[in-house]
Amino acid sequence: MPVLYADPWNPEFGMGYDAALEDSPLPRADPFVESTDWSRPLTASSAGPEPVWFVDGVRRVDLRILADEGERRVPGLFGSYAVGAVRCDGAAAFDRHRVCRAVIVAGGMRQDGVDVRCGARSLMFEPATASRSDPNAPLDKLQELMRVAEQNLSAELVGSGAPLVLADGPLRLGEEVAERGAPVVGVVKRFVRQYLEPAEEALLTKLGPGDRTPVFALLDREDSVRGYSWYARLVELRPPWHDHAGVVRCEVRAGVGLEPAVGLAERVTALLPSYAGRPSDPRAPQNLAPVAALEEWLKHRMGHRWLVRRALLTHLLGTEG
Amino acid sequence: MAEHEDDPRQEASERVGMVLGTEDSTPLTFWVGVSEDSYLQLDDAVIVDTEVPGRGTIRISGIVQDARARHEGASFDTDVFLVERGVLPVDTAVSAQVVATRFEPEVYVPPMPGLPAFRARGADRDQAMYFDQMGRRVPAGLSRDGEPMFLDLDFLDGSRGAHVNISGVSGVATKTTYALFLLYALFHSEVLGSYAVNTKAIVFNVKGEDLMWLDKPNARLTEDQRADYGRLGLPVGPFSSVGLWAPPRPGSAVPQVESRSEGVTSYYWTLREFVREKYLRFLFAEAEDERSQIADLVARVESYLDRECTDDPEHDATVVYGGYPVKDFASLCELIRENVEDEHSTWRGRLADSTVAAFVRRLDAGRFRMGHLIWGREAENPAAHRIDWESNQVTVVDIHNLHDRAKRFVTGVVIKRLFEHKERMGRREPLTFLVLDELNRYAPREGWSPIKEVLLDVAERGRSLGMILIGAEQTASEVERRVISNAAYRVVGRLDTAEAQRSEYGFLPAVTRARASILKPGSMILQQPHIPIPLQIRFPFPSWATRAEEAAPAATEDPFAAFGTD
Numbered sequence: 045m046p047v048l049y050a051d052p053w054n055p056e057f058g059m060g061y062d063a064a065l066e067d068s069p070l071p072r073a074d075p076f077v078e079s080t081d082w083s084r085p086l087t088a089s090s091a092g093p094e095p096v097w098f099v100d101g102v103r104r105v106d107l108r109i110l111a112d113e114g115e116r117r118v119p120g121l122f123g124s125y126a127v128g129a130v131r132c133d134g135a136a137a138f139d140r141h142r143v144c145r146a147v148i149v150a151g152g153m154r155q156d157g158v159d160v161r162c163g164a165r166s167l168m169f170e171p172a173t174a175s176r177s178d179p180n181a182p183l184d185k186l187q188e189l190m191r192v193a194e195q196n197l198s199a200e201l202v203g204s205g206a207p208l209v210l211a212d213g214p215l216r217l218g219e220e221v222a223e224r225g226a227p228v229v230g231v232v233k234r235f236v237r238q239y240l241e242p243a244e245e246a247l248l249t250k251l252g253p254g255d256r257t258p259v260f261a262l263l264d265r266e267d268s269v270r271g272y273s274w275y276a277r278l279v280e281l282r283p284p285w286h287d288h289a290g291v292v293r294c295e296v297r298a299g300v301g302l303e304p305a306v307g308l309a310e311r312v313t314a315l316l317p318s319y320a321g322r323p324s325d326p327r328a329p330q331n332l333a334p335v336a337a338l339e340e341w342l343k344h345r346m347g348h349r350w351l352v353r354r355a356l357l358t359h360l361l362g363t364e365g
Numbered sequence: 366m367a368e369h370e371d372d373p374r375q376e377a378s379e380r381v382g383m384v385l386g387t388e389d390s391t392p393l394t395f396w397v398g399v400s401e402d403s404y405l406q407l408d409d410a411v412i413v414d415t416e417v418p419g420r421g422t423i424r425i426s427g428i429v430q431d432a433r434a435r436h437e438g439a440s441f442d443t444d445v446f447l448v449e450r451g452v453l454p455v456d457t458a459v460s461a462q463v464v465a466t467r468f469e470p471e472v473y474v475p476p477m478p479g480l481p482a483f484r485a486r487g488a489d490r491d492q493a494m495y496f497d498q499m500g501r502r503v504p505a506g507l508s509r510d511g512e513p514m515f516l517d518l519d520f521l522d523g524s525r526g527a528h529v530n531i532s533g534v535s536g537v538a539t540k541t542t543y544a545l546f547l548l549y550a551l552f553h554s555e556v557l558g559s560y561a562v563n564t565k566a567i568v569f570n571v572k573g574e575d576l577m578w579l580d581k582p583n584a585r586l587t588e589d590q591r592a593d594y595g596r597l598g599l600p601v602g603p604f605s606s607v608g609l610w611a612p613p614r615p616g617s618a619v620p621q622v623e624s625r626s627e628g629v630t631s632y633y634w635t636l637r638e639f640v641r642e643k644y645l646r647f648l649f650a651e652a653e654d655e656r657s658q659i660a661d662l663v664a665r666v667e668s669y670l671d672r673e674c675t676d677d678p679e680h681d682a683t684v685v686y687g688g689y690p691v692k693d694f695a696s697l698c699e700l701i702r703e704n705v706e707d708e709h710s711t712w713r714g715r716l717a718d719s720t721v722a723a724f725v726r727r728l729d730a731g732r733f734r735m736g737h738l739i740w741g742r743e744a745e746n747p748a749a750h751r752i753d754w755e756s757n758q759v760t761v762v763d764i765h766n767l768h769d770r771a772k773r774f775v776t777g778v779v780i781k782r783l784f785e786h787k788e789r790m791g792r793r794e795p796l797t798f799l800v801l802d803e804l805n806r807y808a809p810r811e812g813w814s815p816i817k818e819v820l821l822d823v824a825e826r827g828r829s830l831g832m833i834l835i836g837a838e839q840t841a842s843e844v845e846r847r848v849i850s851n852a853a854y855r856v857v858g859r860l861d862t863a864e865a866q867r868s869e870y871g872f873l874p875a876v877t878r879a880r881a882s883i884l885k886p887g888s889m890i891l892q893q894p895h896i897p898i899p900l901q902i903r904f905p906f907p908s909w910a911t912r913a914e915e916a917a918p919a920a921t922e923d924p925f926a927a928f929g930t931d
Binding site for chain 2: 130131132133134135136137138318319322324333334337338340341
């Protein structure tokens with residue numbers, strides 16, 4: 045087993061803090077699966093309020109480490125992540141949630157779980173390995189663990205009867221999942237890459253709140269459809285903003301089918317404006333209000349950062365040499 | 366901790382939450398997070414058992430002083446609207462601040478965060494409120510959740526303390542009604558034991574004729590109100606032994622009472638009593654500067670009168686001066702005036718003309734305002750009209766119709782007689798209670814007056830003499846400090862907001878002060894020596910009548926039923 049050494053730096057500094065933005069394995073889009081008319085927005089016809097579950101996750105690097113095994117030295121980290129759901133069916137309430145901890149080492153090195161005493165309780169850090177060994181590899185692995193946990197939670201909610209789940213962030217369309225037809229919609233806040241040609245993308249400027257673009261298909265390298273996507277506007281575009289502000293991109297798995305995907309697009313586009321992020325939110329309005337509250341709530345449940353960090357340092361002191 | 370199956374507390378006290386760890390927990394105050402399926406309200410008694418290494422289990426008892434609820438996770442005021450629309454999920458936290466009242470055994474440690482907190486019931490509640498340590502408990506009212514509250518007689522009868530002081534705005538504070546409820550509880554519970562029969566109370570009726578019906582049951586009492594008495598272990602009914610006294614109508618011995626004609630006796634004093642008992646000073650009973658020389662002159666005149674007047678052999682009520690009988694009060698005043706205005710008279714001594722003039726002015730005013738209370742030859746049976754507090758348990762002396770001067774005279778004379786009587790008896794029991802509203806009039810903070818002197822005597826020495834003052838006033842800030850500070854029990858009804866900020870109410874914590882300004886009639890805040898924080902209580906609706914309509918027998922459905930149907 046490797047020997048773990050703590051990096052004294054605050055994890056917010058140093059080795060790069062953001063996980064690599066997901067590089068989509070879906071290089072192409074087919075804009076004309078629903079309609080060829082991209083000249084005007086489609087206004088979602090609301091069927092009235094309906095129950096909806098929001099799913100999100102948060103993660104945190106508690107301590108960066110270096111793992112030494114013989115001649116090899118790879119980066120790693122102790123991290124915490126939490127995923128949870130908010131049920132909105134007239135009243136908004138926190139629903140299921142899960143707090144997990146992981147000790148991650150890079151370069152495929154094997155590592156055991158670590159049981160760390162913290163106050164009157166102990167925290168179990170489950171082992172995980174990142175295959176790459178670059179400095180960002182452990183963080184990317186943590187991000188992936190969180191994404192998987194989110195995906196599992198969404199599936200669990202659908203399994204127990206949730207009619208609609210809005211997951212924060214992209215859906216990992218490149219991978220095969222069991223319930224491909226589940227009504228799970230990924231709501232993506234950021235423009236990572238351009239899917240549309242300028243001719244179609246011009247429509248985004250014309251979207252009003254509750255409007256959407258036609259549904260377009262996302263294709264992989266083999267040109268097979270992996271998902272359907274659309275853009276929707278949450279709030280009125282205000283003068284100083286760029287024309288993509290206040291717009292989110294939604295996506296569903298291809299397994300849902302085109303027609304149901306268009307149906308979901310209608311329902312979700314109509315729903316979204318009422319859940320738009322509060323102006324006080326630094327990521328308003330795309331950071332939806334239930335999601336913002338859920339993030340705070342989950343962060344709190346991961347425990348106090350410095351208490352966990354101190355417990356880890358104490359633990360490493362005890363095991364060293 | 367919660368697993369105690371055989372813990373007797375589980376039968377009565379119920380778990381309501383846990384000691385918070387996000388607010389400082391100190392030995393004297395701590396916060397309890399209230400669980401979702403439970404509640405704590407102001408004045409609830411709470412207990413927490415905490416383990417102290419090496420000392421075992423310490424039970425901390427306390428009383429809820431404040432309670433709050435808030436959204437957790439919402440940071441902006443507008444969030445509440447999002448929550449209501451079902452957009453923003455939040456947690457709602459309810460917590461209550463507890464002020465510790467008791468540590469058993471006395472180890473002053475804070476309760477540990479996370480310990481379960483219980484709402485105290487039964488024996489636990491008695492312990493939290495120290496009722497278990499009260500050997501002789503007087504029902505004092507009901508807590509807001511309907512549980513009985515008690516006073517410790519030891520702190521009322523002079524063994525360890527005495528006197529009650531009640532403050533509050535007129536009309537809504539129900540000060541006199543509460544004072545009477547206390548008397549009722551004393552006289553109609555078993556607490557006084559064998560002394561009950563001989564314990565007396567004198568009540569001055571200063572407003573309206575509310576107290577002239579104490580001997581009649583209240584026909585308008587509802588079933589719920591009757592049940593309140595049951596919970597306190599008191600019978601429902603009027604005062605069992607009442608004497609009612611009112612001033613005479615001018616020119617006759619008929620009592621001046623509007624609402625009832627029977628059962629009331631008129632009171633007056635005779636000229637002879639006035640001279641022998643030295644009542645002249647109570648004619649001069651308005652507050653004076655202590656340096657005023659009028660008091661000297663009054664004392665001189667009193668002693669000359671006593672020395673130079675002889676008893677009238679022809680009438681019990683009058684005296685003879687210089688060989689001639691003094692037949693009425695006007696003649697007596699005239700006699701006094703002549704003597705003090707005579708520059709060569711020894712009566713006036715070396716006092717200045719201005720002092721004498723002031724004396725005569727007041728004498729004339731007194732004669733005009735209360736001449737009808739001092740009778741001479743016209744008195745036919747003076748003994749029957751002397752206020753007799755011995756033959757009834759409660760004696761009501763009505764003064765509400767009298768002029769201010771006459772009110773002072775009556776209260777001054779009665780309290781002085783009573784005090785001298787207790788002084789002669791020389792022992793505490795049986796007790797005598799004195800109920801006096803408008804203390805600010807009789808014992809004002811500024812100045813000196815003969816009544817204030819008597820009241821100070823009662824406040825300071827009454828404890829050992831068994832003379833207990835139940836005093837009331839609108840504003841404690843206007844009453845002599847020593848009268849108030851000698852009261853073991855402080856009671857506050859509805860208070861004016863500005864008045865509540867004064868230092869006289871320093872015993873009320875800020876939250877309680879705020880509550881004092883919204884108290885409803887029938888609710889009081891009671892501060893007792895045992896319990897470190899004042900508690901809100903309510904007392905039952907009077908089971909005795911407070912006006913003619915209530916004294917009437919319960920009306921039947923059909924007012925003509927008594928006439929028969931055919």
